[in-house]
Amino acid sequence: MTKSWNETQAGTKAVWAGEKDYLVHGATQIPVIPSVAFGYDDMDEWYEVAVGRKKGHIYGRNTNPTVQAFEDKVKILEGANAATSFSTGMAAISNTLYTFLTPGDRIVSIKDTYGGTNKIFTEFLPKMGIDVVLCDTGDHEAIEKEVAKGCSILYLESPTNPTVKITDIKRMAQAGKKAGAIVVVDNTFATPVNQNPLALGVDLVLHSATKFLGGHADALGGVVCGLDEQLIKKIYHYREINGATMDPWAAYLIVRGMKTLSLRMKKQEENALALAQYLQSVSIVEDVYYPGLETHLNHDIAKEQMKGFGAMLSFAVKGGVDTVRELLPRLQFSHRAANLGAVETTVGPARTTSHVECTPEERAAMGIPEGLIRVSCGIEDTTDILDDFKQAFQAIKMEQ
Known part of the structure; x- marks a missing residue:
């Protein structure tokens, strides 16, 4: 039939x-x-x-x-x-x-x-x-x-x-x-x-x-x-x-x-959840935002209306923009660019990506700190993404 x-x-x-x-x-x-x-x-x-x-x-x-x-x-x-x-x-x-x-x-x-x-x-x-x-x-x-x-x-x-x-x-x-x-x-x-x-x-x-x-x-x-x-x-x-x-x-x-949307999303969501969970353990990270985390404010609503939690997450770092400047260039497998949703992992602060048109005061009023980093997880192997972020954080720690 x-x-x-x-x-x-x-x-x-x-x-x-x-x-x-x-x-x-x-x-x-x-x-x-x-x-x-x-x-x-x-x-x-x-x-x-x-x-x-x-x-x-x-x-x-x-x-x-x-x-x-x-x-x-x-x-x-x-x-x-x-x-x-x-x-x-x-x-x-x-x-x-x-x-x-x-x-x-x-x-x-x-x-x-x-x-x-x-x-x-x-x-x-x-x-x-x-x-x-x-x-x-x-x-x-x-x-x-x-x-x-x-x-x-x-x-x-x-x-x-x-x-x-x-x-x-x-x-x-x-x-x-x-x-x-x-x-x-x-x-x-x-x-x-x-x-x-x-x-x-x-x-x-x-x-x-x-x-x-x-x-x-x-x-x-x-x-x-x-x-x-x-x-x-x-x-x-x-x-x-x-x-x-x-x-x-x-x-x-x-x-x-x-044609590969469904396949891509499965892997990208897997990577996003793994990275979000790892970021929660990093001392320099103040907050992690991802609907798939049980700590997310409206995780229950997301679980009810979504079949998957998506490939997007963001996190705020201590030290604000200065930390962002030190961290992001050290990532090997991430584009530092104003885009998202691609097969490659892409990172960037809201001040140069999603809310570049806004002033620092306007971003603050929307609850977006200057040290917020947006991550669009790609389809890379999960271990490589995690290792990449780990080495970047470790490099910052060693220089402090």
């Missing part, structure tokens, strides 16, 4: 979903179609496609077959009915917000969102006459109270970047729905393999596809999906007019990367 996608596991979806309709000439891989325009001899057919009454493509800023294959794969992995893509993750976030917000609207979110997202909340939306309320992450009662006052959008990120804080998505979705808000969740850190917010009552799910979906740090992209096709159509319309279109070559690279 043929299985439906709902009966298929995430690993199989990551490999097969969204590709069959785009295979041509007997190929087993989707083609990269760079054509800007798509021609028609039949004028009536051209019109029907142009106005959306018939499937097809007319212009690359609107749609593209390679890009659509990517959208379909994400849609199936997240259990959505529709998806649309963007040139970057921030394009997905900003276009989604700007689609639905107008002057006089109110949006409720949390203080610990990614730095670029936070800048939209604190710098750009207020200029548009939009009331932005940022609550302490994890304070569910405060969020519910603010949402109950009325809002157009409830925007969440769980786990957060870079402190991997957890929000009870199902509980917040219920509060948002009760208030008539559109509930949006950035699911980049968790990935569809570990968390499906739509199943928890959320309206829209976002990803920076640049990160874990692509997994190889070689392509930029973003995507939003949802159950309500009309919501996605509105976002698509905003994007097609404003032009933040995904490149077909980037779409191909991300689709190729997604």
Whole structure:
């Protein structure tokens, strides 16, 4: 008996979903179609496609077959009915917000969102006459109270970047729905393999596809999906007019990367948990943040709504920036770079990665110390990652 996608596991979806309709000439891989325009001899057919009454493509800023294959794969992995893509993750976030917000609207979110997202909340939306309320992450009662006052959008990120804080998505979705808000969740850190917010009552799910979906740090992209096709159509319309279109070559690279998403996440999570547990024993480390640790503030919530705890962790060191300067260059198997989600372990302080746009005072207000180091664990052998961090810490100790 043929299985439906709902009966298929995430690993199989990551490999097969969204590709069959785009295979041509007997190929087993989707083609990269760079054509800007798509021609028609039949004028009536051209019109029907142009106005959306018939499937097809007319212009690359609107749609593209390679890009659509990517959208379909994400849609199936997240259990959505529709998806649309963007040139970057921030394009997905900003276009989604700007689609639905107008002057006089109110949006409720949390203080610990990614730095670029936070800048939209604190710098750009207020200029548009939009009331932005940022609550302490994890304070569910405060969020519910603010949402109950009325809002157009409830925007969440769980786990957060870079402190991997957890929000009870199902509980917040219920509060948002009760208030008539559109509930949006950035699911980049968790990935569809570990968390499906739509199943928890959320309206829209976002990803920076640049990160874990692509997994190889070689392509930029973003995507939003949802159950309500009309919501996605509105976002698509905003994007097609404003032009933040995904490149077909980037779409191909991300689709190729997604085939190993499930495999990568299993190893990366194994490494993240092992490293987090080791860091708890290091005297120079003040705090370790990882949802898979039982000491994590909302470990129980994470355990309830996530299938795995992800590959992201962060830790704060004594001595702040000075210690960061000494420690990170000593790591042999880590890129010191402003990226995450790749097969290679990548490290960096929030002051130069997730929240480089923010001032030290703004980071402090969000609970991000200057000595916080974000780690995106790769697929290296666990013992090598641990040995690498051990020798780096030992080198610092010997010099003190």
